[in-house]
Amino acid sequence: MSKWVRAHTNIALIKYWGKENEEFIIPKNNSLSLTLDAFYTDSKVTFDSSLKEDQLILDGEKQDSIALKKVSTILDIVRDKADFTDFALVESINYVPTAAGLASSASGLAALAGAASAAAGLNLSSKELSRLARRGSGSASRSIYGGFVEWEKGTNDETSFAHPIDNADWDIGMLFIIVKQAKKDVSSRDGMQRTVATSPFYDGWLATLDQDLTDIKISIAEQSINKVGAIAERNALKMHATTLGAQPPFTYWTADSMLAMEAVRTLRKEGYSVYFTMDAGPNVKVICKQSEMSKIKKALMSYFDEEQIISAKPGPGIQVLEN
Numbered sequence: 145m146s147k148w149v150r151a152h153t154n155i156a157l158i159k160y161w162g163k164e165n166e167e168f169i170i171p172k173n174n175s176l177s178l179t180l181d182a183f184y185t186d187s188k189v190t191f192d193s194s195l196k197e198d199q200l201i202l203d204g205e206k207q208d209s210i211a212l213k214k215v216s217t218i219l220d221i222v223r224d225k226a227d228f229t230d231f232a233l234v235e236s237i238n239y240v241p242t243a244a245g246l247a248s249s250a251s252g253l254a255a256l257a258g259a260a261s262a263a264a265g266l267n268l269s270s271k272e273l274s275r276l277a278r279r280g281s282g283s284a285s286r287s288i289y290g291g292f293v294e295w296e297k298g299t300n301d302e303t304s305f306a307h308p309i310d311n312a313d314w315d316i317g318m319l320f321i322i323v324k325q326a327k328k329d330v331s332s333r334d335g336m337q338r339t340v341a342t343s344p345f346y347d348g349w350l351a352t353l354d355q356d357l358t359d360i361k362i363s364i365a366e367q368s369i370n371k372v373g374a375i376a377e378r379n380a381l382k383m384h385a386t387t388l389g390a391q392p393p394f395t396y397w398t399a400d401s402m403l404a405m406e407a408v409r410t411l412r413k414e415g416y417s418v419y420f421t422m423d424a425g426p427n428v429k430v431i432c433k434q435s436e437m438s439k440i441k442k443a444l445m446s447y448f449d450e451e452q453i454i455s456a457k458p459g460p461g462i463q464v465l466e467n
C-alpha cells in the first residue's frame with residue numbers, strides 16, 4: 145500500500161566532502177549534521193506492472209531521465225530486495241521556498257528511500273533505510289533521523305550509515321540567508337570529485353576532521369552554541385578552501401555570500417552568538433540561538449530583504465504520513 149513519506153533536510157556542521165568509493169557512495173570521512181524543520185520533501189511511490197519505465201513527478205512536473213538517475217538507483221535496489229521488476233511512479237513534493245534554490249536532494253532521496261521500501265512491502269530498519277538513502281545521495285543518509293546526526297563513514301555498503309547522536313532539544317536554530325544572484329553551481333557530486341582528484345589542499349582538510357568531530361560532539365553534549373558554532377564555521381571555511389586549489393579552481397561564494405559572512409562576523413563582534421556555514425551553493429546558513437533568532441533576523445535585515453531570511457529549528461526524522 146503506497147503511503148506518503150516525509151523527510152526533512154539537514155545541514156552539515158562537519159562536512160562530507162569527498163568519496164572513498166563513488167559507486168557505493170562511501171565517504172572519505174565521518175560527517176555530522178542537524179536536521180531542520182523548515183524544509184522537507186513528501187514522497188509517494190507506486191509500483192505498477194503496466195509501466196514501461198520509472199516516472200518521477202516532482203512538484204507536479206514530469207522529470208527527464210537525468211533527474212530520474214538517482215531515483216532509479218534507489219528503486220533498483222528496492223526491486224532487487226523485494227525480488228520483483230515492476231517500474232514505479234514516484235510523486236515528490238519539495239517544501240522548500242521556491243526562491244531558495246536550496247538543494248533538496250537530502251530530503252528528497254531520504255523520503256524516496258522510505259516511500260519506495262514501504263511500497264515494496266520491505267520493513268527496513270532505520271539503519272537499512274539510511275544505507276538505502278545513501279546510495280541516492282550521501283547526505284540523504286542523515287535525513288532518516290532528527291536532531292544531530294553522525295554519518296559513520298564505514299568501509300563498504302554494510303558499514304556506512306548514519307545514527308542519531310542528540311535530539312537537539314536545546315537553544316539552537318538556523319537562519320538561511322538566500323542570496324539573490326545564485327550563479328550556476330558546480331554540483332556537490334562534481335565539486336567534491338574534482339577537489340579530491342586535483343586540490344593540493346584536500347589532504348590538509350582531511351587531516352583535521354577527526355579532531356573537529358571529537359570537539360563538536362563534546363560541544364553538543366555541553367549544549368554550547370558558541371563552541372558548536374565556532375567549530376562548524378571553521379570546518380566550512382576549510383572545506384571551501386579546498387575548492388580554490390582544485391583544477392580548474394572554483395568557489396561557491398558570490399559577493400552576496402561574502403556580505404552575509406561579513407554580517408555574521410559583525411553581529412558576533414556586537415555580542416551575538418552567531419556563526420555561519422555554507423554548502424555547494426551561495427546561500428549562507430547562520431547558526432544561532434533560537435531565543436535570539438528574531439533579534440538576529442532583524443539585524444540581518446539591514447543587509448538583506450526579509451524574504452531572503454528563513455528561520456529553521458531542529459526537525460524530526462523520517463515519518464510515514466497518514467494519508
Ligand SMILES: O=C(O)C[C@@](O)(CF)CCOP(=O)(O)OP(=O)(O)O
Binds near residue numbers: 175281423
Ligand atoms: O552535506 C554535507 O555534508 C556537505 C555538502 O552539502 C557540501 F556541499 C555535500 C553534500 O553532498 P551530496 O549532495 O550528498 O553528494 P552526493 O553523495 O554525491 O549526492
